[in-house]
Amino acid sequence: MTIDKTAIRDAATVIVLRDRMTNPTILMGQRGAKAVFMPNKFVFPGGAVDAEDGSVSLASPLPALCSDRLGERSEPGLQNALAAAAIRELWEETGLILGDPGTWTDATPEDWQDFATMGYRPSANALQFVFRAVTPPGRPRRFDARFFLVDASAVQGDLDDFSRASDELSHLQWVPLDRARELDLPFITEVVLAEIAARVTNPEPPATVPLYLHTEEQSLFLQLKGYPMPEAD
Structure with a gap:
């Protein structure tokens, strides 16, 4: 079963977790007051999947478990685009790079030129698929957002250098995980924070992924947990 995507855009969000075993902090920024979607709210870096993201060649793929979970209740073959969108949005909104040293051998899409x-x-x-949420009906924009957790140790360069970031998010900062709820947050961000807090000491991708699904008729809290393996003959 896939989700009805009428007027809903696929999106990817990145939760960068720093010093997870000692003093965990997460990277957040504030959306502008004139933003159509969630103005003034503190959020994780992220945004909609671009048409070119699906054709981007990744230096290394998603973990197999995460790829499997992303494929559930989703359009076939969307995993590469979602992973690429997460990496691109992190780069555009924070100036931080999740990648391997190397040159592009194929054509570089316009949105990836600076990267x-x-x-x-x-x-x-290094991306781990940890949460998925569909924006409720009635909002000015609706997204089917996949949330990825990544350890800050996988990010290239200076974690405190945001000089290459766009102006989409202001007040970029590392927020102590146990104090993040003191900020002005969207409701779904608070829900995701609870999931991250429960996973902070576990470096492995989750076997099951929560899905917060809103339809015109109801709101459901589901679990993406894989399909039963066929029994051996």
Whole structure:
């Protein structure tokens, strides 16, 4: 069963977790007051999947478990685009690079030109798919957002250098995980924070992924947990 995508855009969000075993912090920024979607709210870096993201060649793929979970209740073959979108949005909104050193051998999409110029190819092996949420009906924009957790140790360069970030998010900062709820947050961000807090000491991708699904008729809290393996003959 796939989700009805009428007027709903696929999106990817990145939760960068720093010093997870000692003093965990997460990277957040504030949306502008004039933003159509969630104005003034503190959020994780992220945004909609672009048409070109699906054709981007990744230096390394998503973990197999995460790829499997992303495929559930989803359009076939969307995993690469979602991973690429997560990496691109992190780069655009924070200036941080999730990638491996290397040159692009194929044509570089326009939105990826600056990333490629830095001498890196996008790498998805450190991304962990941890949450999915569909924006409720009645909002000015609706997204089917996949939330990815990544350890800050996988990010290239200076974690405190946001000089290459766009102006889409302001007040970029590392927020102590146990104090993040003091910020002005969207409701769904608070829900995701609870999931991250429960997973902070576990470095492995989750076997099951929560799905917060809103339809015109109801709101459901489901679990993406894989399909039963066929029994051996």
